[in-house]
Amino acid sequence: MNFLLEKQLNLLDYALASLWRRKLKNLGIMSVFAGVICLVASFQFLTASLTATAQDLLAEAPEIVVQQMSAGRQEALPLSYLSSLEELNGVRTVAPRIWGYYFSEISGANYTVLAVDPSVMPKGDRLFQAVEGQLPSGPGEAVLGSGVAADLKLAGRRSFSLFRPDLTLKPMQMVGVFKPDTDLLTADLIYTTPDAARDLFAIPADHCTDLCVYVANPREIGTIAKKISVILPGTRVLTRPQISQTYRVVFGWRSGFASICLLSALAAFVILAWDKASGLSAEEKREIAILKVLGWQTGDILLLRCWESLIAAGLAWLLGCTAAYLHVFWLGGALFKPVMLGWSVIHPQLRLLPVVSTADLLLIFTMSVVPYLAATVIPAWRAAITPPDAAIR
Amino acid sequence: MFLSIWSLALTFCGAIALFLVAVAARTGWRVLRHWDPASDDSLQISLESETWLASTLVEYGLALQILSLLLFILAADQFSQVIAGAMCATGSLMADPYGMPTLYVKLAGVFLYGFWLLLHQLDIRVETYPLVRIKFIYLLVLLPFLLADVTLQTLFIAGLKPDIITSCCSVVFAEAGPDSGNLMGILPNELMLAVYYLAILGLAMVGILLLYGGWVERFRTLLISVYTLGWFGFFFLALTVITAIISCYIYAMPNHRCPFCIIKPEYHYIGLGIYATLIGGAFFGSSIGVAALIGRRPDLTRPVARYRRVAIKISLSLLAVFTILSSYHYLRYLFVGGE
Numbered sequence: 001m002n003f004l005l006e007k008q009l010n011l012l013d014y015a016l017a018s019l020w021r022r023k024l025k026n027l028g029i030m031s032v033f034a035g036v037i038c039l040v041a042s043f044q045f046l047t048a049s050l051t052a053t054a055q056d057l058l059a060e061a062p063e064i065v066v067q068q069m070s071a072g073r074q075e076a077l078p079l080s081y082l083s084s085l086e087e088l089n090g091v092r093t094v095a096p097r098i099w100g101y102y103f104s105e106i107s108g109a110n111y112t113v114l115a116v117d118p119s120v121m122p123k124g125d126r127l128f129q130a131v132e133g134q135l136p137s138g139p140g141e142a143v144l145g146s147g148v149a150a151d152l153k154l155a156g157r158r159s160f161s162l163f164r165p166d167l168t169l170k171p172m173q174m175v176g177v178f179k180p181d182t183d184l185l186t187a188d189l190i191y192t193t194p195d196a197a198r199d200l201f202a203i204p205a206d207h208c209t210d211l212c213v214y215v216a217n218p219r220e221i222g223t224i225a226k227k228i229s230v231i232l233p234g235t236r237v238l239t240r241p242q243i244s245q246t247y248r249v250v251f252g253w254r255s256g257f258a259s260i261c262l263l264s265a266l267a268a269f270v271i272l273a274w275d276k277a278s279g280l281s282a283e284e285k286r287e288i289a290i291l292k293v294l295g296w297q298t299g300d301i302l303l304l305r306c307w308e309s310l311i312a313a314g315l316a317w318l319l320g321c322t323a324a325y326l327h328v329f330w331l332g333g334a335l336f337k338p339v340m341l342g343w344s345v346i347h348p349q350l351r352l353l354p355v356v357s358t359a360d361l362l363l364i365f366t367m368s369v370v371p372y373l374a375a376t377v378i379p380a381w382r383a384a385i386t387p388p389d390a391a392i393r
Numbered sequence: 394m395f396l397s398i399w400s401l402a403l404t405f406c407g408a409i410a411l412f413l414v415a416v417a418a419r420t421g422w423r424v425l426r427h428w429d430p431a432s433d434d435s436l437q438i439s440l441e442s443e444t445w446l447a448s449t450l451v452e453y454g455l456a457l458q459i460l461s462l463l464l465f466i467l468a469a470d471q472f473s474q475v476i477a478g479a480m481c482a483t484g485s486l487m488a489d490p491y492g493m494p495t496l497y498v499k500l501a502g503v504f505l506y507g508f509w510l511l512l513h514q515l516d517i518r519v520e521t522y523p524l525v526r527i528k529f530i531y532l533l534v535l536l537p538f539l540l541a542d543v544t545l546q547t548l549f550i551a552g553l554k555p556d557i558i559t560s561c562c563s564v565v566f567a568e569a570g571p572d573s574g575n576l577m578g579i580l581p582n583e584l585m586l587a588v589y590y591l592a593i594l595g596l597a598m599v600g601i602l603l604l605y606g607g608w609v610e611r612f613r614t615l616l617i618s619v620y621t622l623g624w625f626g627f628f629f630l631a632l633t634v635i636t637a638i639i640s641c642y643i644y645a646m647p648n649h650r651c652p653f654c655i656i657k658p659e660y661h662y663i664g665l666g667i668y669a670t671l672i673g674g675a676f677f678g679s680s681i682g683v684a685a686l687i688g689r690r691p692d693l694t695r696p697v698a699r700y701r702r703v704a705i706k707i708s709l710s711l712l713a714v715f716t717i718l719s720s721y722h723y724l725r726y727l728f729v730g731g732e
Contacts, residue, residue, distance in 0.1 A: 044398060248475050256396035263401070298445045299517075306449075357658065359467045366402045366464055370457065374409045377453060378416065378446070385442040 011300070015307035018287075029276060030316045036269050037320025037368045038327065039262050044360050045328040046336055047255040049352040054247040056353070057185070058240055060123075062095070062212035063221050066228060067236045076207035077235070084231055085213060090220045095120045096208035098197040102162060102190070107151050113190045115197035122214050130186070133176025136193050143176040147187035165202045172196070258339055259367075266367070270375045277309075277379035280386075289388040298384045305380035306373070313369040321364060329354045394475075394553040399468035403550065406464060407543035410457040417450040418536045421529035428525055444525070447532065448513045454539070455506035462499045463665075465546070466656060472553060482653035491549040498542045500672075505535060507676050508683050511700075515684065518696040524687060582638050589634045592627050593716055596678070599623060600709045604702065614685070617701075621682025624708070628675040635667065635719060642722040667718050674711035677704040 019026050066085070068077035085094045099114040118124035118135060128135055131143050144152070152160050154174065161169040178186035198205060213228070215221050225237045288301060327333060329352055394400055420443045427436055469486050473479035476488050486492030509531055516524035599620045602609055609616060636652040643655050643663060655664030681701045688697030 047398075245475060252397050252475060256398050256401065259398045259401055260396070298442060299449075302445060302449050358662070359471070362460075362464065362467065363398065363402050366406055366460060367398070370406060370460070371409060374413060374453065377413070377449060381446040381449060384445070 008303075011304050011307055012311075015304055015311060018304070019308055019311060025276070026312055029273065030312055030319070032272070033269060033313065033316035033368070033372065034319040034323065036262075036265050037317055037364060038323040039265065040259065040367055041321050041324030041360075041364045042327050042333060042336055043255045043258050043262070044364060045324055045356060046333045046352070047251045048355045048357065048360055049328060049333075051248055051251050052355040053353055054251075055244060058244050058247075061240055061243075063215040063218065063240050064213035064225050064228065065238045066211040066213060066232065067238070068210075069234060069236050074210075074236070076203050077210060079206050079208060081211060081232055081235075085211065085228065088224060088227055088231075090215055090217060090224050092214040092216045093120055093122060095212045095214070096194070096210075097212050098194050098201070098203060098209045100197075100201050100209065102200070104151065109147075109151050110188065111148050111151075111190050112188050113192065113197055113200060115192050115194045116212070117194060121212075130179055130182050131176040132179055133174075136175055136191065136196070138173075139193070140170070140172045140196050141175045142172050142190050142192040142196065143178060144174055144191075145178050145186040145189040146180055146183060148190055149174070149177055162200055164200060170196075170200050254339060258336070266371065270371045273372050274375040274379060277376040278382065280383050284383070285386055288383055288386050289390075292386075292388040298381075301384035302377075302380055305376065305384065309373050309376045309380070310369075313372040316372075317365055317369050320368070321361060325354070325356065328352060394472065394550055397472070399464075399471050400550045403461060403464055403468055403546060406457055406461040407546055410454050410461070411539055411543055413450045413457070414454045414532075414536055414539050417447040417454070418533055420444065420447040421532040424525060424529045425533075430521060430525075444522075447529075448510070448517075451506060451509055451513070451532065451535075455503070455510060458499065458502045458506055458542075461546075462503060465496065465499055466653060470653065470657070476553065481651055481657075483651055485553065489549050489552040491545050491552060495542070495545040495549050498538075498545055502538065502542055503672060504676055504679070505538060508680060509535060511680050511683060512687070515687065515693060515696050515700060519692050521692065523690055523692055527687070585634055585638060589630060592623070592630055593712065596620070596623050596627060596712060597709060600678075600705050600712075604705055604709075617681055617685045620705070621679045621685075624675050624678030627678075628671065631671055631715075631719070639719050639723060642726050645722075645726075663718060663721075667715065670711045670715035670718060674708045674715055677711065678708035680704055 066077070066081070068075045079096060082094055082096060085091060095116050097114070097116045099112065102111045102113050103109075104111060116124075118127045121127075133143065134141075136142050154160060158174045159171060160174065161171050164170050172190075172192070178189065178191075192200075194208070195205075197203070198207075203209070213224070215224055221239050221241065225239045229235065229237045291301060327335065332352060395404070420440075424440050424444065424447075428440060429437055466482055469482035469492070472485040472488075473481050473483075476485055479485050479488060486496060509528070512524050512528045512531065516522055516528055599616055603613070603616050603620060632652065635655075636650055640650050640652065640655055641647055643660055644651075653664075654660070655667065656662065657664075681704050684697045684700050684704070688694055
């Protein structure tokens with residue numbers, strides 16, 4: 001046993017020295033390889049991170065959201081639906097929600113305006129924990145996200161105005177700011193009272209944007225959703241598991257599609273590796289011949305080559321994964337984010353949570369190191385069977 | 394569901410393994426037709442060097458097979474997130490008729506490739522290469538096997554659709570009742586555990602007898618067959634016990650029985666350790682029978698005897714680690730109590 005281990009260690013030692021002797025060639029191959037791995041890994045990390053972020057955000061989302069559809073577009077929904085939903089067995093509460101986007105022409109930013117009565121939301125009584133100041137209660141009062149507060153340049157003032165659709169001014173009063181640790185969700189948010197939001201968006205008093213249905217037992221979500229779509233035809237009923245699964249499918253599909261595109265890069269690299277490994281220089285041939293004269297067997301030389309490939313590919317894999325980590329979590333996946341999220345010009349800020357699982361690393365290993373090893377084994381054998389006399393002569 | 398990076402990686406792995414083993418099989422074919430140890434012409438010399446290539450390629454194939462087994466289970470676990478009703482690998486594997494057969498074929502593959510490598514290692518220990526023919530006939534049989542593996546896996550991936558509704562492990566491995574059609578829990582748990590630990594004890598005793606009991610020379614063949622068949626039987630017994638009894642203790646949930654969830658990071662990957670030691674132990678344990686079958690040739694007696702000692706030592710150590718890993722949660726529950 002000891003002897004076997006010692007043999008492998010000696011081979012490893014020799015392989016490292018041999019890689020170092022041809023450092024220019026090997027470093028060149030390794031950096032190209034690391035680049036390819038970085039591309040593949042970036043997609044994988046980005047997918048994992050976006051999926052995790054989406055799941056995190058959805059964890060506290062209402063179980064069912066009911067939206068009114070008209071001619072395939074979402075519309076305001078009459079509050080009269082409320083009573084028929086509350087009667088359903090298993091429904092805990094129904095909270096009407098008014099929300100929309102407000103485009104600020106001065107800064108070019110998009111604010112999210114949201115209004116729900118905290119008294120009808122489960123855990124609504126804990127909302128104040130996220131706010132410095134008060135919750136909105138009077139007419140025109142609002143809590144601002146830190147991004148919005150900075151964008152409005154209030155400079156100590158508490159009152160500001162927003163434009164209604166008919167360009168008249170809607171006076172608002174800032175009564176609080178969301179705490180900085182909720183930035184991920186609230187940076188672009190204006191949280192106000194339902195009346196103020198209706199006034200701002202010119203939504204009739206007996207209408208809202210959608211209804212959030214909270215269900216007591218998560219196993220009943222599907223059944224209740226079905227009942228709602230029977231009671232209220234013409235509405236769109238979205239369940240939380242549906243949304244979560246859709247995110248996964250979409251992200252998975254997009255990353256799969258992107259990986260297929262990257263396969264060509266990988267294939268090109270594998271051909272390069274094959275080519276590099278096949279074209280032996282006279283010096284390399286002489287080295288193998290000398291080793292054979294010294295008593296090395298074909299198997300030993302194959303093993304040596306295998307070690308060399310494994311070290312080169314393993315290092316490139318480490319390098320590529322590290323680069324991908326930096327790219328995705330420091331630079332926000334700048335290169336590929338549009339592919340994964342869509343092409344919309346204005347997007348809510350999204351800071352990616354670092355999520356790297358062992359399974360992902362193994363996956364990247366399979367996609368990169370395995371083809372490299374496979375591409376170099378046959379050339380390595382060709383080199384290993386060089387008859388010593390032919391090479392030394 | 395080909396448009397997932399997991400399916401791509403699996404397909405990629407399968408294609409590479411197929412390519413490597415096909416190249417090795419080509420060598421095998423040439424060797425079978427032209428091998429002549431007495432000759433020293435250039436064809437024979439090139440064939441001798443080609444056997445090196447074939448063995449290296451099969452070694453790669455084995456490594457790939459182990460990797461693809463792991464990858465397959467992890468991929469099934471990932472797919473479960475997008476398949477309605479699936480909560481772990483069980484769900485995705487049951488979602489398609491080819492799921493479980495693929496897993497069995499992949500598992501069998503680890504043993505079959507391993508046995509080939511064993512033949513090869515024994516063969517090159519003897520100057521006359523006595524096993525060349527057997528080895529390469531075996532290799533030619535491996536090729537269709539691998540083809541079946543890749544085909545099943547491709548059919549599995551092709552058949553998976555995110556909108557199929559499947560059952561999760563809580564349904565598939567639930568306690569057998571009058572109306573459930575599963576085979577788990579034929580015996581009561583206490584009896585199963587008793588049989589399990591007796592089997593471990595029995596295997597260890599036979600192994601130690603084979604190693605140190607000089608006086609049992611007369612029964613050696615019998616003991617070797619008992620050890621080999623014992624490991625095969627124990628392999629299936631252990632899988633059943635892990636699924637039906639031990640997994641509940643790992644999850645600390647009396648009704649959660651699943652052989653796949655224990656591989657997840659939530660349980661500190663303990664499943665990987667359990668399965669690696671079990672498969673490794675079963676391989677080395679049962680391989681001494683395979684070695685004994687060919688050890689009857691006089692020139693192979695010594696290498697086979699040497700291999701047997703090493704293999705028994707390895708399988709016994711793996712058995713010990715496996716026993717510790719698989720019993721840890723159960724014993725913890727017995728002595729420290731539930732979580």
